[in-house]
Amino acid sequence: MRKSSLRKNIVREISKNKSRFFSILAIIGISVGFFTGVKSACPSMIETAEQYFRDNKLMDISVVSTVGFDEEDVEEIKKLEFVREVMPTYSMDFIAKDGDIDCVVKVMALSDIEMNIPLLREGRFPESDTECIMDSYYAKLSGKKIGDTVLISPKLNDRDTSEYIKHLEYKVVGLADIPLYLTDGKGNTNIGSGSVNFYIMVKSKEFPLERYTRIFVRTKASDSGLSAFSDEYKGMVKEEKKFFESISDRSISRFNEDTLDKAEKELVKAKKEFADKKEEALEKLSDGEKKLAEGEKEFNEKIAQGEKKLSDGEKELSEGKKKLEEGKAEYSAKIAEGQKKLADAREQYAKGKAEYEKGLFEYDTKIEQAQNKLDNAQKEFDTQYNLFYTVTKPDAEQKLLLVKSGIAVAERGIENIESALRQMKNIGASGDSKGLEERLEGYRKQVEEYQKQYDEGMSQLSEGEKKLNDAKKQLENAKEEFLTQKAQGAEKLNDAKIQLEEAQSKISAGELELQTGINTGLFELQQAQEKINAGEKELSAGKAEFEIQKQEGLKKLQSAREELEKGKQEAETKLSEGEKKLADAEKKVENLKNAKWYIYDRESDNGYTTLLEDAQRVDNIARVFPLFFLIVAVLVCLTAMSRMVEERRTEIGTLKALGYSNADIYAKYILYGGLAGIGGCIVGGILFISTIPNIIVDAYGLLYLLPQTKLVVAWDSYVISSAVAILCICLVAVFACRHDLKLEPATLMRPKAPKPGKRILLEYITPVWRRLNFSSKVTARNLFRYKARFFMTVIGVAGCTALIISGFGLMDSITSIADLQYVEITKYEQVYALSEKGSAQQKAELMAEFRKDDRFAQTMLAYMNRSETSSGGSKKKLDARVVIGEDKESFTKMFVLRDMKTKKPLFLDDDSVIIDERMSDVLKVGKGDTISVEIDDEIYIFTVSGVTENYAGNYIYMTPKCYESVTGKSVEYNAVLATVGENAKNLQHDMANDFMKSDDVVTVSLISEQVEAIMETLNSLNIVVFVMIFCAGLLAVVVLYNLTNINIAERVREIATIKVLGFYSLETANYIYRENMVLTVTGAGAGLFLGNMLTGFIISSIQMNNVLFPSIVQPLSYVWGFLLTLGFSLLVNFIMYFKMNKISMVESLKSIE
């Protein structure tokens, strides 16, 4: 119950000012969480790998022999005391087809013995003989899936693949990784491009081999519970490896006795047999050649005869043809003539016919005209006649009748008168007789008249009749004439017609004659032609026959020749085969002669070495970074706590006045800080401990083929960092209260006089001060008023900037390594490793070939060998590469030796060596010191004459003479280094393939590929850096938030006052933020320097034995660090803007607290 109100006070303190409490909590959380998280990454990586090795029973030692192993070897190894398990197995490299590309596949046997157990990722293990499991990394890379097949090329170095493996097609049924290969690097090979692209695993019995190719051994070392990466383990394995040397010697000598001697004898026998056979075959061949020559002669003669006959026949035929041609010409001339005559006759006939027809037409017209005339005359005559007899004559006769009657009347009158007169006379009347006489006279005259008329009429009538008769007569004459003429014309026409018909018949006869002529001529010609045709046919038949016979002859000759050739070739191939076989056998025997065992341990897998290095690198970063974090965090906490204590001044006074002890009051603040600290540790632990290692290990998981990450939390780091953090915050609490608690309660209860304003130094520099505007002055004075806060903020911000910069700087350093090392220092681009067996002459020949190839810019014969180097100054041993160049001039083009700082070139002399910078640091040796170098199990002492700039790997450079004078041996050059010409940069693989064909070249390494691999591992470190930058940013936000928060809290009254004065929101914000920005910019500026220093410090602490991280920070990294900090500051200011707007004027100005 006691002091429960104090507890309540603490709870209220927290709940009332959450942002303060949680910002302290956050800072502690981030620091502790990040520290532990990064710290856990390394053990997690290591443990994941170790667990993998344990679970999948990774071998400790593997033995490879140039001649394989037999059961006796296995038994011998089994006998070794430390050996736990032995797995003899098969493994061979073949060329595989992946689409059009040749690649190298390592085919390994699956064993019943539980060692190097594949970690099946997908699918299942092979059940049938033609199934396999495939390297999961390659499957992912190449897009291969379960169900795809792997095709193995049927030839392997000119030999049948079937000698080594039973099938050429394996179906992928599962994807797996094996602990033998932690990364995608599967080592080198002596076929194809020189490096293994992927592996598959098949059933053991797929290898039809007499001898095992490889023996894996598990020993006490891995059973001992030692960490697979520990030096103890490595030492133990190294000791164990020594035992294999003696087994190796025994085995090889046994092999030489058993196998080699036999093989040599057989070889000699085979050579002799071959020589005999060769002679025999050659003899047979020469016989055959002779026969063939005879046959050819005979054939040629026969051909000549046949050809002559044929040419005679052809001549005859051509004569006949000529005659025929002539006959044909004659015939056509005659025909033409006949035809012309006929045509003339036809023309004349046509003319005659035309004339005749014209005559006929004229005749017809004339006849018609004449007929018409006649008809008209007849008609007229008939009309006249009719008219005369029907009209004129009757009329006239009538008239005549009338006249006659008139006459009669008149006569009667005369008579009467005469009578009368006679009477009268008679009577004699004379008086009247005169009248009567006169009347008689009238009558008489009348009769006369009438008579005259009558006579006239009568003559007219007769005249008319006469005329008619004349006309009739004329008409008849005309008729008669017409008829005669008509008959005459008809006769004439008829004559013409007859003539025409005659001509027609003549023409017909001519035509007929011509036709007959034509027919006969044609027939004759045809006959002639037929004869010729027959002749021709005969001739061609003759020819064909001749040709057939000739061809037959030729064919016979050809086949004879071919047979001979074939025989020859066969003999030759057989001979060359035999020779090759002999050579192979010789080579085999040669190979058998130099039998050698190679004894490897886990370090033969590059991944095993790099994994540890990578893990250590992360750990090194973890060492420095979070420490800095913690410092910043504690600083910030101090500010926050001081402020809190200051705010609670009156309360402290009151509590003191009420009789609470100092301890009680301390307890409150320690509890407050402690709670924030503990809370932070818990939250940070929850948030970061599992996430950060996972992020980092996952990043490396892209490189390392490991099972599910096993999280190993660095609890020690967590506990220590938590303890340190909590302790620090408690100390901070004590520190913050200490001052106030010393004071009397009365003093405390009085409001603390606001910090008095003071003139600042700047004000005395009047010209500057006067030029500042009012608000700048206020800002300047405020800045210096709260010095503690000023420094706190600047340090906090500078710390964050520095962290960000060093994050980027680390990235810069990492990414520049490859460029520096492989562009500036070591310039060679390809390394051709040479066979150990090659003689100096062979090497010279090979070099000549290299020099001839214009794809290379520069080539050099070199000696490169791994060595273990140590010095008196340090206990450490370094793996270094001894490099000797045959040719001094080329050497300077391949390796740039220069001083690290001055960049002055260094030169090799014949008495001493030049070592690299890192080795100099690690072994603590410099110019004039000596180093002991273990080369091929012998230790030599060299004097160091210089230290050269170098970033990746360790190198000892020397001249051939130096080597020879120190070791007493001549240099066995084992590599050709080459730089590639500008135009051949893309042909590197072709070049490698070309030279891999040479027996002297064992493997080819392309530096560009190595650089890629190096960059890949180094780039994973970037993830760590990103995490770092992220956390630094987070920290920056929290720090800035906290500081701004304090700043505002302290100045609430001031802010309220200026608000009352009528400052707008933005102006108010500016009033505060101007200071903040100055602080941030100052802090960020200071951070640039601090960042530079921190980067240098971090880089120096992550240096590895064989990698020199250059202390390079790109200008851009500074810019980023600066800008990011400013950005965070702006973000915080933005958040704070709202808080500031919420400040109530009424509340803040009520009274002094």
Next chain:
Amino acid sequence: MKDFVKFENVYKRYKMGEVTITAADGVDFSIDEGEFAVVVGLSGAGKTTVLNILGGIDSCDEGRIIVGGKDISHLNKHDLASYRRYDIGFVFQFYNLIPNLTAKENVELATQICRDHLDADKVLDSVGLSQRKNNFPSQLSGGEQQRVSIARALAKKPKLLLCDEPTGALDYNTGKNILKLLQTKCIEDGMTVVLITHNSAITPMANRVIHMRSGKVISNTVNPSPIPVEQIEW
């Protein structure tokens, strides 16, 4: 100008958890231009609330406040700030000077945001601080600080000078001097002054006395003949 300041049925309620306090309960009064008005009442009578609302640093819940013909009761934040900036001078009981600025700079803090303002030196001269211009608040006595505060308020040439217990933290004589200063400014410059006090003894110096009790105006009387401060004793 008559009714230069006018409160019409103004309400202001504060919610303190479950309790609602009505600080202004239908306040109704008006003050003419150039008047020296004293609002008097006991602690908690709502005087400060009324002054805060009038000064634009607090808002009312109901009613209208008209200052110089302008309704300020529904201004937004920004317009309120402008109103404070150009129309109002505030004098607090605890001066609220910026400790980090000298007397002159504190005045300048106000003048630099006003378009039409008095010269800081002259104002300080007029409040009798010619000699202390370059002193920081901590180097000044309470009365001097309050003079700076008044100078800061006057320098903006406000339409209305609001004083919240300006003498509350001062001794008798100093307080009297401050009141004298305020009265002089009112009479000489025609400044409208609204002063809050719980000390009813000083009411005779005012043109207008507004009595408040429990958030209500209980009287608003005009004093036709104000007495100079010197003649008032309390």
